[in-house]
Amino acid sequence: MRSLPDQGPLQIIVLAGGASAEREVSLDSGRTVAAALTALGHRVELLDPAECPLADFRVHGDVIVPMLHGTGGEDGTLQRQLESTGLPWLGSSPAASALTFNKAATRHLLLQAGLPVAAGRVLRKHQPLTAALQAAERLGYPVVVKPTEQGSSVGISLVQHPEQLQQALQAALAWGTDCLLEEYVPGREITVPIVDDTVFPAVEILPAGPWYDYAAKYSDESTGYRIAPPDLPPELLTTVQRACRVCGVTAISRTDVRLRPDGSFCILEINTIPGMTSHSLVPMSAASLGIGVGELLESLIRKRLALSRRAA
Numbered sequence: 599m600r601s602l603p604d605q606g607p608l609q610i611i612v613l614a615g616g617a618s619a620e621r622e623v624s625l626d627s628g629r630t631v632a633a634a635l636t637a638l639g640h641r642v643e644l645l646d647p648a649e650c651p652l653a654d655f656r657v658h659g660d661v662i663v664p665m666l667h668g669t670g671g672e673d674g675t676l677q678r679q680l681e682s683t684g685l686p687w688l689g690s691s692p693a694a695s696a697l698t699f700n701k702a703a704t705r706h707l708l709l710q711a712g713l714p715v716a717a718g719r720v721l722r723k724h725q726p727l728t729a730a731l732q733a734a735e736r737l738g739y740p741v742v743v744k745p746t747e748q749g750s751s752v753g754i755s756l757v758q759h760p761e762q763l764q765q766a767l768q769a770a771l772a773w774g775t776d777c778l779l780e781e782y783v784p785g786r787e788i789t790v791p792i793v794d795d796t797v798f799p800a801v802e803i804l805p806a807g808p809w810y811d812y813a814a815k816y817s818d819e820s821t822g823y824r825i826a827p828p829d830l831p832p833e834l835l836t837t838v839q840r841a842c843r844v845c846g847v848t849a850i851s852r853t854d855v856r857l858r859p860d861g862s863f864c865i866l867e868i869n870t871i872p873g874m875t876s877h878s879l880v881p882m883s884a885a886s887l888g889i890g891v892g893e894l895l896e897s898l899i900r901k902r903l904a905l906s907r908r909a910a
Contacts, residue, residue, distance in 0.1 A: 606639075607639045607640050607641055608640050608641070608659075608660045608661060608899065608903075609640070609641045609643075609658070609659040609660045610635055610640050610641065610642045610643070610659060610660065610661055610662075610663060610899070611642075611643050611645060611659045611661070611662045611663070611685075612628050612631050612632045612635070612642055612643070612644050612645070612662075612663045612665055613628070613645055613646075613647055613662060613663070613664045613665060613666055613671075613676070614627060614628020614629070614631075614632075614644060614645075614646060614665040614666060615628065615646030615647065615648050615649070615666070616646070616647055616648050616666040616667075616668070616670050616671050616676075617648045617670060618666070618667065618668030618669040618670055618671060619668055619669070619752045619753075619773075620667035620668035620671075620752065621648070621668075623667055623873055623875060624665055624666050624667045624668070624671065625646070626873075626875040626876075627665040627667065627873050627874040627875055627878070628644055628646075628665040629644065630874045630875060630876070630881075630891060631663060631665055631874050631891060631895060632644045634890060634891040634892030634895070635663075635892050635895060635896065637892055638892045638893070638896055640896075643659065647666065647670075647676070652676075652679045652680070652683065659685060660685070660686075660903065661685060661686045661687065661688065661899050661902060661903060662680060662683065662685050662686070662687035662688070663687070663688045663895060663899070664676055664677075664680065664687060664688065664689055664871060665871065665874065666871065667871055667873065668752070669699075669747065669773075671871060672695055672698075672699050672869070672870055672871045673695060673696055673699040673700075673747060674692040674693065674695040674696030674699065676695075677689065677690070677691065677692035677695045678692045686902050686903055686905075686906040687902075688849050688850075688895070688898055688899060688902055689848070689849045689850075689870060689871060690846065690847050690848050690849060690851070690870040691846060691848070693846060694845055694846035694847050694848070694870065695870050697845055697846070698845050698847060698851075698867070698868040698869070698870050699747055699870070700746055700747050701744065701745075701746050701747070701778050701867055702720045702746045702776070702778055703746075704845060704867065704868060705718065705778070707844060707845060708841055708844065708845075708865060711840075711841075711844045713837060713840065713841050713844070713865060714837070714862070714863060714864045714865060715864050715865055715866075716742075716780045716781050716783050716856070716864045716866065717737055717780065717781045718737070718778055718779055718780035718781060719733045719737075719778075719779050720746070720776055720777070720778055720779075721733070721767065721776060721777050721778070721779050722775065722776050723771050723774075723775045723776065727763070727764055727767070730763055730764075730767055730779060731760055731763060733779050734757065734760065734763055734779060735760075737779070737780070737781045738781065739757065739758060739759060739760070739782075740756055740757055740758045740782040741756075741757050741763075741779055741780065741781060741782055742754065742755070742756055742757070742779070742780045742781070742782050743755045743757055743763070743766040743767060743769070743770045743777060743778070743779055743780075744770055744777060744778050744780070745770045745771075745772075745773035745774055745777055745778075746774055746776055746777060746778050747773065747774055752773065753769050753770045753772060753773045753777075754770070755769055755770065756782065783856035783858060783864055783866075784856075784858060784859065785856050785857045785858040785859055785863075786802055786856070786857040787802065787803040787804075787805070787854070787855075787856065788800050788801070788802055788803070788827075788830065788834070788854075788855045788856070788857050788863070789801050789803065789852055789853065789854050789855065789879050790834070790835060790838040790852070790853045790855060791850065791851070791852050791872070791879070791880045791883045791884070792838065792839060792842045792847070792850075792851045792852075792853065793849075793850050793880075793884075793894065793898070794848070794849065794850075794897075794898060794901065795839070795842075795843070795848075797835045797836075797838070797839050798880070798883045798884060798887070799825055799826035799883045799886050799887065800825075800826060800827065800830060800834070800835065800883070801823055801824070801825055801826075801879045801882055801883050802823065802824040802825075802827045803821065803822075803823060803879070804821065804822035804823065804824065805821050805822075806820035806821060806822075821877075823879070823882055825882060825883060825886040826886060830857070831857070831861050831863065834855065834857065834863055837863075837865070838853045838855065838865065841853060841865055841868065842868060845868055847868060847870055849870075849898055849902075850870075850871075850872060850880060850894075850898065851868055851869060851870050851872065852868075852869045852872035852879060852880055853865060853867070853868045853869070854866040854867050854868075854869070874891055880894075881894075
């Protein structure tokens with residue numbers, strides 16, 4: 599590795615796009631990140647692995663910043679490829695990425711660690727519908743059906759009645775060989791960013807409709823947000839921090855939580871490459887501290903490069 603300055607411009611490769619269901623969100627995140635880092639004086643190249651696979655180009659630069667969401671980007675696949683480039687890159691390890699992308703595996707590990715998750719069950723593609731109906735009956739309607747390995751609410755359904763369950767299972771199982779059936783947890787939608795093991799202000803999400811779906815996340819201007827809501831249980835933030843440590847998550851993450859009216863809560867999922875779009879939650883949280891997207895990433899990049907130099 600060439601000698602890098604502690605300050606001054608860097609040559610940064612931002613990866614965005616890919617071939618997952620979250621391609622458009624990833625491209626938006628990548629453009630936002632590239633513009634923010636360019637504004638700080640860095641030389642930034644924005645690359646789409648769907649158009650030019652990592653194996654097909656010679657990587658030149660100081661550091662790689664992956665902004666690939668979804669399958670192939672957050673599931674450990676990309677992270678294993680990045681390890682072969684010889685360049686430092688920002689994000690969680692291949693193992694932590696693969697773990698947290700699988701909601702069932704994450705749920706199992708958090709349960710073992712004594713951390714709160716929603717009651718649920720994994721369902722396989724070829725199980726009879728009666729097994730799903732029985733599981734849903736035990737949980738009590740409404741229930742949530744979700745793919746075990748997707749993000750951005752892709753393939754998720756809120757099922758109010760038994761006759762809606764089969765269609766919801768088909769939607770979730772279109773993305774894999776199994777899916778997760780969970781109790782619907784009433785209450786408030788809270789997300790907590792963790793940056794370099796530091797808890798950033800939580801964000802409460804206030805969707806205009808009954809469900810924080812894909813449209814509410816990325817295009818509905820009526821979705822509301824409350825930064826650092828003052829009435830959260832004090833242990834909620836530390837529980838999220840512990841969950842990220844248990845899962846081996848590093849750099850930037852965002853953990854989604856449901857807070858019940860009685861003050862209890864459960865962890866829904868951990869995102870290891872959270873969005874950086876105009877509707878994204880980590881930038882909102884950072885902005886409340888006076889930190890822009892560029893400054894947030896630049897700080898992490900400098901730390902990552904310093905660790906690389908010490909390890910060389």
